[in-house]
Amino acid sequence: MTTGTETPARRPRSWLREHSEIGVSVLLLLLGVLVLTDALTMDVDITQRGPVGPRTVPVVVGIALLLVAVLLAADVLRGGRGEAEGGEDIDLSEPSDWRTVLLLAGVFLGNAVLIDPLGFPISGALLFWGSAYALGSRHYDRDPLIAAGLSLLTFFVFNNLLGVPLPGGPLMEVL
Amino acid sequence: MDSLNSLLDGFGTALTPINLLWAAIGVLLGTAIGVLPGIGPAMAVALLLPVTYGLEPTGAFIMFAGIYYGAMFGGSTTSILLNTPGESAAVVAAIEGNPMAKAGRGAQALAAAAIGHFAGGMIGTILLVALAPTVASLAVDIGAPDYFAIMVLAFIAVTSVLGSSRIRGAASLLIGLTIGLVGLDQMTGQQRLTFGSLQLADGIDVVIVAVGLFAIGEALWVAAHLRRAVAEPIPVGRPWLGKADVKRTWKSWLRGPLIGFPFGAIPAGGAEIPTFLSYVTEKRLSRHKEEFGKGAIEGVAGPESAASASAAGTLVSMLTLGLPTTAVAAVMLAAFQQYGIQPGPLLFEREPDLVWGLIASLFVGMVLLLLLNLPLAPLWAKLLRIPRPYLYAGILFFAAVGAYAVGGEALDLVILLVIGLIGFGMRRYGLPVLPAVIGVILGPAAEQQLRRALQISDGSVTGLVNTPFSVTVYAVIVILLAWPWLKKVVMRGRRNVSV
Numbered sequence: 001m002t003t004g005t006e007t008p009a010r011r012p013r014s015w016l017r018e019h020s021e022i023g024v025s026v027l028l029l030l031l032g033v034l035v036l037t038d039a040l041t042m043d044v045d046i047t048q049r050g051p052v053g054p055r056t057v058p059v060v061v062g063i064a065l066l067l068v069a070v071l072l073a074a075d076v077l078r079g080g081r082g083e084a085e086g087g088e089d090i091d092l093s094e095p096s097d098w099r100t101v102l103l104l105a106g107v108f109l110g111n112a113v114l115i116d117p118l119g120f121p122i123s124g125a126l127l128f129w130g131s132a133y134a135l136g137s138r139h140y141d142r143d144p145l146i147a148a149g150l151s152l153l154t155f156f157v158f159n160n161l162l163g164v165p166l167p168g169g170p171l172m173e174v175l
Numbered sequence: 176m177d178s179l180n181s182l183l184d185g186f187g188t189a190l191t192p193i194n195l196l197w198a199a200i201g202v203l204l205g206t207a208i209g210v211l212p213g214i215g216p217a218m219a220v221a222l223l224l225p226v227t228y229g230l231e232p233t234g235a236f237i238m239f240a241g242i243y244y245g246a247m248f249g250g251s252t253t254s255i256l257l258n259t260p261g262e263s264a265a266v267v268a269a270i271e272g273n274p275m276a277k278a279g280r281g282a283q284a285l286a287a288a289a290i291g292h293f294a295g296g297m298i299g300t301i302l303l304v305a306l307a308p309t310v311a312s313l314a315v316d317i318g319a320p321d322y323f324a325i326m327v328l329a330f331i332a333v334t335s336v337l338g339s340s341r342i343r344g345a346a347s348l349l350i351g352l353t354i355g356l357v358g359l360d361q362m363t364g365q366q367r368l369t370f371g372s373l374q375l376a377d378g379i380d381v382v383i384v385a386v387g388l389f390a391i392g393e394a395l396w397v398a399a400h401l402r403r404a405v406a407e408p409i410p411v412g413r414p415w416l417g418k419a420d421v422k423r424t425w426k427s428w429l430r431g432p433l434i435g436f437p438f439g440a441i442p443a444g445g446a447e448i449p450t451f452l453s454y455v456t457e458k459r460l461s462r463h464k465e466e467f468g469k470g471a472i473e474g475v476a477g478p479e480s481a482a483s484a485s486a487a488g489t490l491v492s493m494l495t496l497g498l499p500t501t502a503v504a505a506v507m508l509a510a511f512q513q514y515g516i517q518p519g520p521l522l523f524e525r526e527p528d529l530v531w532g533l534i535a536s537l538f539v540g541m542v543l544l545l546l547l548n549l550p551l552a553p554l555w556a557k558l559l560r561i562p563r564p565y566l567y568a569g570i571l572f573f574a575a576v577g578a579y580a581v582g583g584e585a586l587d588l589v590i591l592l593v594i595g596l597i598g599f600g601m602r603r604y605g606l607p608v609l610p611a612v613i614g615v616i617l618g619p620a621a622e623q624q625l626r627r628a629l630q631i632s633d634g635s636v637t638g639l640v641n642t643p644f645s646v647t648v649y650a651v652i653v654i655l656l657a658w659p660w661l662k663k664v665v666m667r668g669r670r671n672v673s674v
Contacts, residue, residue: 024604028346035353038368052629054360057622058367061352068346075342082343082605089213089563091402100398101599104571105592108391111575112588120579127575131568135398146565154576163229164580 021082025073032065103134119169124151178308185531189539194237197230198536201238202543205245210252210555211566213397215265217502218389219246222570224382224510225577232514233529237536239510243503244296244540247486248548251288251479252555256281256408265482267450271467271474276409278470285552286414287476289545291428295480296541298432299439299487304534307523311495314520319628320639324648326621329498331652332441333610340605347606350597351614354379361623379590380581381509384615387591388608389502390574392598394567399599401563408559414552424476427457431480438481439488441500446482453481487537494518494530497620505612512616 039058084092107130114123129147137143155172158164188194204226208219223242227235254265255272268288275284334344357368358378369375416424431453438449457477458467467474492498497519499505511518516526523530548555578591601608625639632638640646654661 021604024346024600024606027600028349031350031353035356035368042365042367052626052634054363054365054367057625058356061349061356064345065349065353068342068349071342072346075340080340082340082603084605085396085602089397089402090400092400094400096399096603097401098399100401101395104395104398105596108571108575108592108595109589112585112592115575115579115588116585120576124572124575128568128572131571132564135401135564135567137562137564137568150569150572154572158225158229158576158580162226164225165583166576166579167583 019076021076022073024082025069025076028065028069028072032062032069034062035065036062100134100136104131107131107134116167117169119171120166121148121151121155121171122169124154178304181308181527181531182304182535184528185533185535186538188233188528188532189237189535194234194532194536195539197234197238198241198539199543199547201241202245202540202547205242206249206252206544206548206551206555207245207558208242209246209249210558211249211561212253212257212559213393213566214246214570215250216243216246217385217506218393218570219249220503220506221382221385221389222573222577224386224506224513225580227510228513228580232516232526233532235510235514236529236533239507240533240536241540241543243486243507244292244483244537244544246503247483248289248292248544249555251292251482252285252552253559255284255288255475256411256556257559267454267478268475268482270454271471273409274468274470275472275475276411280470280472281409281411282414282552283416283420283472284470284475285411286416286549287420287424287472288479289414289548289552290416290424291431291476291479292483293541293545294428295432295435295483296487296537296544298429298480299436299484300534300537300541302432302436302484303487303491303537307491307495307534310491311520311523314495317520317644318642319624319631321642321644321648323621323624323628323639324645324652325496325498326617326624328648328652328655329500329613329617330610330621331655333613335655335658343604343606344610347601347608348610348614350601350606351384351611352618354384354594354611355615355618361619362626374584374586378619379594379615380587381512381616382506382581383578383587383591384594385506385509385612386574386577387594388598388601388611389506390570390577391591391595392602392608394570394574395595395599396602397567401567408556411553411556414549420472423463424472426460427453427473427477428480430456430460431477431482432484435481435484436488439485439500440491446485446501449481449485450478453477490537494522495520497522499613499616502609502612505609505616508616 035058039055039062042055086092107127110130111123111127114126125144125147128150129143132143132147155166155168159166159168189198204223205219208214208223209216220239220242227238230238250265251268251272254269255276272284272288275281330348334348335341353368357375359365359376360367366376434453434456435446435449439446454474454477457473458464461467461471461473463471463473486503489501489504492500493504493508497508497517499508508518516522516529574591575588578587579585581587598608601611628638632641640649
């Protein structure tokens with residue numbers, strides 16, 4: 001089944017770029033292989049109770065993944081396109097801004113690394129400020145203040161009022 | 176009259192000062208988050224889930240119900256004032272609501288939507304009270320093969336009814352099922368897809384999957400395509416309705432739930448189809464057909480009422496069968512699982528205080544919504560002006576809070592980011608997100624029912640189809656699968672007749 005528009009490319013682009021959705025198919029294929037390998041290398045001997053063991057469902061899912069990967073590739077080669085999702089703040093006429101996405105992913109990863117040693121108030125503030133910066137906000141006076149305020153407020157509301165523990169880190173020990 | 180008594184007890188639970196407070200906070204938070212552009216109800220409830228972690232279950236679900244209804248209401252405010260619906264169900268509200276706002280009738284559009292939500296929610300919840308205990312008592316007798324059939328139906332429906340491509344829906348579902356496989360096998364304790372990692376042996380928490388796909392995926396996707404010139408919201412005053420408007424809309428408010436409620440209860444994509452059907456119905460029945468497309472108030476009132484009632488319908492299948500039919504219900508089911516509560520036919524027997532308190536709080540929440548939102552609407556409209564960098568930075572920030580709060584593990588944040596990147600890729604290539612979430616949540620349960628059914632039948636496949644109920648469900652599945660071909664045949668038949 002094909003979907004989306006099959007309009008010819010306005011500008012000549014390389015074949016691969018035009019068919020980048022094949023990449024999804026490849027990923028699904030790899031995932032299928034991974035699931036099947038994991039299922040078939042599982043040692044099931046005495047643990048199995050009943051006719052259907054822990055292997056059955058992963059094997060079915062793995063085979064289905066391979067099948068869908070092939071069907072999707074066929075669909076893409078016949079000109080089918082997945083429609084990119086629109087939205088309120090989304091402008092699909094511009095090409096993807098990879099720099100922003102990578103920066104955001106980096107900032108987010110930074111938070112994961114820093115949350116335990118530095119505590120949530122500091123790592124959270126860095127996460128907010130870093131994300132806002134990556135998204136194009138350049139108010140060097142206002143942004144850090146908003147980030148620090150939001151982070152501290154969230155920490156107190158969750159940790160002290162709602163009973164959801166967050167790591168305070170060295171900052172909270174000092175205060 | 177048994178359920179009436181239970182409902183009265185429920186009001187006893189819902190109207191205690193502390194639960195009233197949770198309901199009010201939930202409604203306010205839900206509306207505030209739902210109004211924010213780019214945040215639909217599913218993302219709103221996923222982001223706000225951690226707020227309820229510290230509460231006991233009853234309080235948590237009362238707050239959660241408020242968040243749900245608040246977020247739905249907030250979403251329609253965004254469509255009317257910005258003309259950029261955050262989710263498919265709000266598209267219809269924008270078709271008529273935005274022209275009304277442009278013509279200076281924004282206040283009336285908001286009022287028609289608010290009262291529509293109230294009417295639809297009230298009628299829907301009354302139907303829920305009337306039907307849910309019956310459905311639950313019928314469902315008590317159904318066994319493993321029936322559950323498995325229902326879950327297969329949910330999988331098929333969510334991949335073939337939603338979205339434009341079945342292959343892409345199936346791919347999404349399989350991604351979800353794979354994520355659901357990670358961890359220890361529930362029946363034998365066998366490690367699956369854990370790669371020797373202790374943390375993965377616990378499985379990937381559903382909340383992390385939901386927040387990753389809905390919040391992180393969306394924020395990254397928007398970040399890659401952020402609109403530089405942000406649409407200006409239309410300024411609006413306090414919502415009100417004149418006599419002439421009420422005369423035009425009261426029937427629409429009452430008609431909406433009749434369409435919305437049944438569609439909410441079946442796995443057919445939630446409010447999307449019923450809002451559209453309601454819109455078409457209102458257009459056909461209206462005496463002001465020429466106004467449609469240019470700001471007909473019935474076109475706001477009917478669909479909004481239908482959307483709200485479909486939310487109540489969703490709760491019927493969620494509470495009585497444990498079957499989530501929409502993304503929001505899926506997140507809600509995840510919330511139940513957090514507390515070790517399994518929604519299903521036994522829920523009404525095992526946790527009557529919780530269920531009836533929750534249902535009563537739906538009524539309370541709707542009254543609060545109407546009382547708070549009509550006067551606060553101009554304030555909510557101000558939220559639409561939030562600078563986009565802050566909005567999406569805030570989404571990432573709260574997603575991180577929520578994922579960390581699940582287990583206090585920094586590794587969860589990394590998993591969250593990976594799932595967020597998967598969500599990003601899915602949006603890029605048009606894979607719908609809902610099938611994946613349904614797969615993660617229902618996958619493990621479906622496997623368990625399948626294995627239970629086959630254990631009982633001693634491995635014979637007939638054990639899956641040995642009840643009338645399961646046979647009926649499989650028949651429905653076959654019809655769903657064959658629908659594209661059936662449609663073609665029917666169309667061809669019609670053409671032949673007309674020729």
